[in-house]
Amino acid sequence: MFYLKTNSFSGLHKKLATACILSVLVLASLYCSTAQKAKSNNLQPAIVSRQDWNAATAKPYKEHIPIRITVHHEGTKLLATDDAAKKIRNIQKWGMGPDRKWTDIPYHFLIAPNGIIYEGRDVYTVGETNTEYDPAGHLLICCLGNLEEQPVSNEQLNSLIALIAYVSKKYSIPIETLATHKDHSAQTTCPGKNLYRYFQDGYIRSAVEKLLNK
Ligand SMILES: [Zn+2]
CATH class of the missing domain: 1.20.5 (Single alpha-helices involved in coiled-coils or other helix-helix interfaces)
Structure with a gap:
């Protein structure tokens, strides 16, 4: 018991x-x-959603998996005080219009001169280009403005670095793939010499690596 x-x-x-x-x-x-x-x-920066910039609905997409990061400038002058959301709506309207007949805005992300980041097309869809390279597999980031002519603001540069670190980690894209439009195409000076110099001297890459290793 x-x-x-x-x-x-x-x-x-x-x-x-x-x-x-x-x-x-x-x-x-x-x-x-x-x-x-x-x-x-x-690492996630603040990103203005498509809904918040009033994007039009995209047409059916061609899908892909992003395996490299490619940076552009938009190529027309835009100042920090200008209405970037309006500019982005116009880029989408032009791209989806009779001129290009694209399915959506050509880039996956866009960054205004004041540093605000905007959501572009679905990351898992192939972007668009006017040049000869095939954008399949490229995650496209566009800095608004003409960075051949106007300087890159600190805000835009810092947001670009933050966004590259974020997408590199989120989509498992090795930082070694980071390049610009002109690295893939002989037909353009994009992303403009005032931004390109930060790729040439390794400033952007080392700043991104610092964020990723934190
Ligand atoms: Zn470009």
């Missing part, structure tokens, strides 16, 4: 101990996954 009683008592303890260990494990794994999530998301 005593033996049985002890046995059932210790059995209860065992169950309680197991329950405690399991709860601790569940809590620990929840904490870890939350911490991990926070870590993988902490």
Whole structure:
């Protein structure tokens, strides 16, 4: 009897101990996954959604998986005080119009001279180009403005660095693939000499690597 009683008592303890260990494990794994999530998301910059810039609905897309990052400038003058959302709506309207008949705005992300980042077309769809390279597999980032003529603002440059780090991590695109339009096409000076020099001297790449290694 005593033996049985002890046995059932210790059995209860065992169950309680197991329950405690399991709860601790569940809590620990929840904490870890939350911490991990926070870590993988902490590179995400603020991005103005398509809805917020009033994008038109895209036509059916050609899908792809982005495996490289390619940077452009838009090529027409835009100042930090100008209405970037209006400019982006016009780029989309022109691209989807009779001139080009594209399915959407040509780029996956756009960055205004004041540093605000805008969502472009779906990242898993092939972008568009007026030149001879095939944009399939390229994640296209466009800095608004004519960066052959106008200087790159610190805000635009810093947002570009932050966005490159974010997309590189989010879509598992190696930073070694980072390049510009003119690196893929002989038909253009895009992204303009005032931005290109930060690619030539390695400034953008090393700033992105710093963010990724934080
Ligand atoms: Zn370009």
